[in-house]
Amino acid sequence: MEYKSQNVICQNCKNDFTIEPDDFSFYEKIKVPSPTFCPWCRFIRRMSWRNDWHLFKKKDALSGKEIFSFLPEESPVKIYDRDYWWSDKWDPMEYSQNYDFSRPFFEQFKDLFYKVPLPAHSMHSIVNCHYCTNANNIKNCYLVRGATFTEDSAYLIWDHASKQCLDSHMTNKCELSYGNVNTTACYRTLFSVDCESCQEVALCKDCVGCNSCFGSIGLRNKSYCIFNQEYSKEEYKERIAEFNLGSNKNFQELKAKTYKHWLNFPQKYIHGYHNAGVSGDYIFESKNAKNCFRVRGAEDSKFLQNIINGPVKDCYDYANYGENAELVYECLIAGSGVYNTKFCTQSFPNVKDLTYCIFCNDSSDLFGCISLRKKQYCIFNKQYTKEEYEKLVPEIIAQMEKRGEYGEFFPSWLSYFPYKATAAYEFSPLNEEDAKKKGFLWYPTSKQNYQITLKNKNIADDIKDIGKGILSEVIECAHKESCQHECTGAFRIIEMEFDFCKRINISLPRLCTNCRHHERLLLRNSPAFYHRQCMCDKQNHNHQGRCQTEFETSYAPDRPEKIYCESCYNKEVY
Ligand SMILES: [Zn+2]
Ligand SMILES: [Zn+2]
Ligand SMILES: [Zn+2]
Ligand SMILES: [Zn+2]
Ligand SMILES: [Zn+2]
Structure with a gap:
């Protein structure tokens, strides 16, 4: 079918956005209606389900003991210790529900979501690590988050x-x-x-x-x-x-x-190389990848964020973990062999034909399931035959379409994180009132109370005057919780860090780890893109007056940097 590009009003922010002919072809290929949210609102909705780096203490639903988790105690979902969750000692099918055609899908999904235990962390293949989250295949790490194959490191x-x-x-x-x-x-x-x-x-x-x-x-x-x-x-x-x-x-x-x-x-105007026909930022070795942010090895894809392992082909609106992926739409953390999967999060490896699933692994043909592994033909964690499944799923989708529920990612009101702990807050910081108005969750999470033993102003200026005694101090953060960085108020220096700073002769940090991360975020661009013109007015280039080249860039117009097109930039640098 021939498609024309279409201007649509976002049902969330009420701004205009364009659906291109290629987009319609993609939506037809994976059999979903076209989106009602604009790309930015879709991104923020996915990110409202992503806790990039916050760590909490939460009760283990089995032992009742407080354990570290990426989910706060106040979150209504249940957790099991990660190793127990991955074991065969419990059966997520015990929580099965029948589908009720008289009720909205997400209401029923919520019942299941609050019942079936989730793992305390999203991690696998971890050796001797402390306080790490969202990671796999890491070794000897401390407070390392969102990482793969990292070793002997801290605070990454x-x-x-x-x-x-x-x-x-x-x-x-x-x-x-x-x-x-x-x-x-x-x-x-x-x-x-x-x-x-x-x-x-x-x-x-x-x-x-x-x-x-x-x-x-x-x-x-x-x-x-x-x-x-x-x-x-x-x-x-x-x-x-x-x-x-x-x-x-x-x-x-x-x-x-x-x-x-x-x-x-x-x-x-862009970070990246070895690309053909791409737009966005931090793009490497990709082909026909549009509006992407931090991707490697992507092809014929659009609106991807943080998909750095590749290869990824024919995927849209897909974020934060993915490799060997094809035909993925509106997913967050789904990968390592994923095919034809929509509206899922935390599902890896080897998943195929999943729709609206959370924490399902090594499975195919699941609809609305949670914490399943090695399963097929299940709806709400209930086993069906192939024939029953193939009859029931289209009926559910038809009913969801009637209610306007089908074809979008999980709504933000259902998220297992409060807005402030999510990556959405990092990209779109809102106060409590505005966040609630926009339908995001807002509730306080319990804080640890630190007894500060070393005031910031009392740290010796030069590292040569600081001895190992500092390892036992609880140090006051220089921001004293007065910033917007989720400041914890205090921090410790670990031995790995102390030895490193001494050896290389660099000053010890003065801020808590959250504040340090927020300072580093200022050195990284965000996945919001602006249409701008090259700022070069050099006389010796091949343009008269200002260069006329235009581009999409993640450097916002109010940024202080001089932004050049590729040709002008190359003339200055090489
Ligand atoms: Zn919008
Ligand atoms: Zn701080
Ligand atoms: Zn701060
Ligand atoms: Zn230029
Ligand atoms: Zn120029």
Whole structure:
């Protein structure tokens, strides 16, 4: 069928959005009605089901003991310890329900959702880790969240395969590094952003293949540069020694100076490479991937976020974990062999033909099921024959369509997290009143009470004056809970961190881990895209006056950076 692009009003925010001919073809292929929410509202709705990094204590429904969980005690769902949940010692089919055609689907789903235990954490293949969540195949880690194949690391959020790294966000295969955002294959790299294959660099941005550089931006295969000026090896070493990053005062001054220096240089409108026909940001090795954010190996897909393992083909509105995926729509954390799956979350590996399922693994042909594994032909955790299933599911869908329930992700009011603990809050921070007005959940979660033993102002300025005694202190966060960062008010220094900072001579942190993460978020762009024009007005380029090239970029118009198109940027950097 020939489709025309269509302008639609979002049923949530009431703004216009366009459904393109390609989109209609996709919706037809996977047999769903076209969406009633705009792409941003769909993203926020999915993210209202994602707790990226908050940890809580919650009662285990089996033992009654308080255990660490990604779900707060106040959440109405039940949890089991992760190992017990994965075992065969209990049967999720005991909670089965009949489908009642007189009631809305989500009301009935809620009954099941509040009954069937969920695992305390979304993790598998974890060795000797503490306080980690949303991770798989990680080893010897502490407070590492959203990670795969990470080892001997602490305080990472969104990492893949790094070793001995600390306090970083969005890192990939880095080693012995600290305080970075969006770095790949870097070694002994500190406080740097958007760097790749660099060694011994500190406070650098957008550098590739550099060795021994400081405070620089936009360099390719350079050595011994300080604030983009090249020095001899000896001179470089002398100057760097004078900086003494071990002093917090020096570090803060140099950081402020560096961030100012960075603004003098242009930035490319998009992060990524080896792409064809893509739009969005942080896109790698992808083809025909539109409106995507942080993806690798995606093809013929749209509205993907944080799908970095690939390959992913023919997927729409899909976020936060996925590999070997095809025909996935409106899913969050579903992957490792997933096919024709819609409106699901936390379902992996090897899932096929699932619809409206949560925490179902190694299964196919399930509708509205929770915590099942190795099952087929179930509805609300009840077993049917193939014939019964194939007759009943279309009848349920038809009834849901009549009520306007079918074809959208789980509603936010059903989420197992309060809004403030979700990634939606990170991308769209709202206060209690506005969040409730928009239909999000808002309830307080119990906080830990820390007895501060070391005031922030009493931490010695230079790490050389700080001994191991600090490991037993409860240190006051410099923000003192007065910020919007979910500040915990206090933090500890762990031995791994102390040894690392001493060895490399960098100052110890002054903020709690939540505040540190929020500071790093300022160095990363968000998945909201703006139509803008290249800001280059260089005389020696092939344009008269300002460059006329336009693009979609995640740099909002009010951002201070100079944003260039690819051609103008390449002329300046290479
Ligand atoms: Zn909207
Ligand atoms: Zn704090
Ligand atoms: Zn703060
Ligand atoms: Zn340009
Ligand atoms: Zn130009």
